[in-house]
Amino acid sequence: MISFDDAQKTVLSKKLETTPTQIPLLESIGNFYSADISADRNYPPFNRAAVDGIAFYWDGISPVKESYQIAGSIFAGEMWQKDIQAFECVWIMTGAPVPKQLNMLVRVEDISAQNNHIYFRKGLTFTRMQNIAKEGEDILKDTVVLTKGMRITPQHVSTLASLGYGFVPSYGFLTATILRTGNEITEPSTDVLAAWQIRDSNSFTIRSLLKDYPVTINMRSAQDTMEALVTQIEAGKHSNILILTGGVSAGAADLVPEALLACGFTCHFHKVEIRPGKPIWFGTHPTGCIAFGLPGNPFSVQIGVKVFVEPFIRACFNNRDKTFIHKILTHERLKKISFDEFIVADENIHGVCVKKHNGSGDISASLSSTGMIRHQAQKEKLEAGDTVDYYPWMINW
Numbered sequence: 001m002i003s004f005d006d007a008q009k010t011v012l013s014k015k016l017e018t019t020p021t022q023i024p025l026l027e028s029i030g031n032f033y034s035a036d037i038s039a040d041r042n043y044p045p046f047n048r049a050a051v052d053g054i055a056f057y058w059d060g061i062s063p064v065k066e067s068y069q070i071a072g073s074i075f076a077g078e079m080w081q082k083d084i085q086a087f088e089c090v091w092i093m094t095g096a097p098v099p100k101q102l103n104m105l106v107r108v109e110d111i112s113a114q115n116n117h118i119y120f121r122k123g124l125t126f127t128r129m130q131n132i133a134k135e136g137e138d139i140l141k142d143t144v145v146l147t148k149g150m151r152i153t154p155q156h157v158s159t160l161a162s163l164g165y166g167f168v169p170s171y172g173f174l175t176a177t178i179l180r181t182g183n184e185i186t187e188p189s190t191d192v193l194a195a196w197q198i199r200d201s202n203s204f205t206i207r208s209l210l211k212d213y214p215v216t217i218n219m220r221s222a223q224d225t226m227e228a229l230v231t232q233i234e235a236g237k238h239s240n241i242l243i244l245t246g247g248v249s250a251g252a253a254d255l256v257p258e259a260l261l262a263c264g265f266t267c268h269f270h271k272v273e274i275r276p277g278k279p280i281w282f283g284t285h286p287t288g289c290i291a292f293g294l295p296g297n298p299f300s301v302q303i304g305v306k307v308f309v310e311p312f313i314r315a316c317f318n319n320r321d322k323t324f325i326h327k328i329l330t331h332e333r334l335k336k337i338s339f340d341e342f343i344v345a346d347e348n349i350h351g352v353c354v355k356k357h358n359g360s361g362d363i364s365a366s367l368s369s370t371g372m373i374r375h376q377a378q379k380e381k382l383e384a385g386d387t388v389d390y391y392p393w394m395i396n397w
């Protein structure tokens, strides 16, 4: 048996090469940058009016004049071409370029206009460059704003569009086949079930956890026979990643490890010191296919994806972000087994607290939890106030 840390290292060391490509902006969300993203010009590209009002020049020393003569107006999409005299001002609209020679912008609400002159509201105070967004103050030309390997997220879209990235340097999709195994497993849509039949949940769990990753997923299923397993593994190994569920522990019908070997896969580990999820199998094929044999129990599948498959996929796209964050445990916890334990947990304003369930076969194990925590193998006891690794269920982009 291998430790959790060694198992994770082994998985990450087998990361696949992915192909850089350009993807239309909106389709690139969830993908990863295959190159640094930089600014093609200063942002704002000119001194930009931040409010609707009047612009004029003030030296910052002598008192601001009582009134200024209106020389014209500037709308967004226009550039002021004429000179402006010391006693003159211009109407200017939000988003318009403030002429270089002007350094003051007063809101329309703070002035009144009469006979082609403006007058300031009583008691106004003035600061140079007020209400003017200075050229380059957001991003200077050639600055790298997002780096290779980062996840492309909805919050980047505004900046990417502004910088002209209608197409984003990202990666071509990986392909994955999910192969669910087990004589008892039926389609979830099956209405009438024999007592021994179990609706498939695992393949849905895997698809939902990988939904926003650049991975195209195919589905397969096999009965617990060598023939059926070999046929389906042979078909599935044309994908980059093959994820099996069930049939990896010690029973007479647990033929997945043997079938994978028969199909030419090399085993890098079988069984990891974790609970749940211990019987997990991991191997590679000479064609490059990577196989994860996840245990059949529904909660083990959630864990297998969170701690092995997701980090593996991220590594393939050169992403180094952790899939967990640090949280404060709100109560003490004694170790139940000398392995690394993953326990469903609920996040609250004080930190996280673990939730009870009936083991990894409990289909409701993760309901009313927001994620899970890791209780490390070496720690006999976690104290209230200890920092723990917390894996949120909701994708942490």
Ligand SMILES: Nc1nc2c(c(=O)[nH]1)N[C@H]1C(S)=C(S)[C@@H](COP(=O)(O)OP(=O)(O)OC[C@H]3O[C@@H](n4cnc5c(N)ncnc54)[C@H](O)[C@@H]3O)O[C@H]1N2
Binding pocket: 180, 181, 182, 184, 185, 198, 199, 200, 201, 202, 203, 245, 246, 247, 248, 249, 250, 251, 254, 276, 277, 278, 279, 294, 295, 296, 297, 298, 300, 360, 361
């Ligand atoms: N003698 C031993 N027995 C078991 C061991 C062991 O080390 N020695 N390990 C236990 C652990 S831990 C786990 S986890 C399970 C995993 O077993 P398998 O991977 O062989 O999975 P199955 O036996 O095929 O199924 C287990 C359980 O999960 C249900 N299942 C399977 N596929 C699905 C699916 N697609 N959707 C929903 N539920 C599914 C299946 O019906 C079983 O109830 O083994 C322990 N035994």
Ligand code: MOO
Binding pocket: 275, 276, 277, 278, 279, 295, 297, 299, 300, 360, 361
């Ligand atoms: O991995 Mo098993 O899920 O501990 O029951």
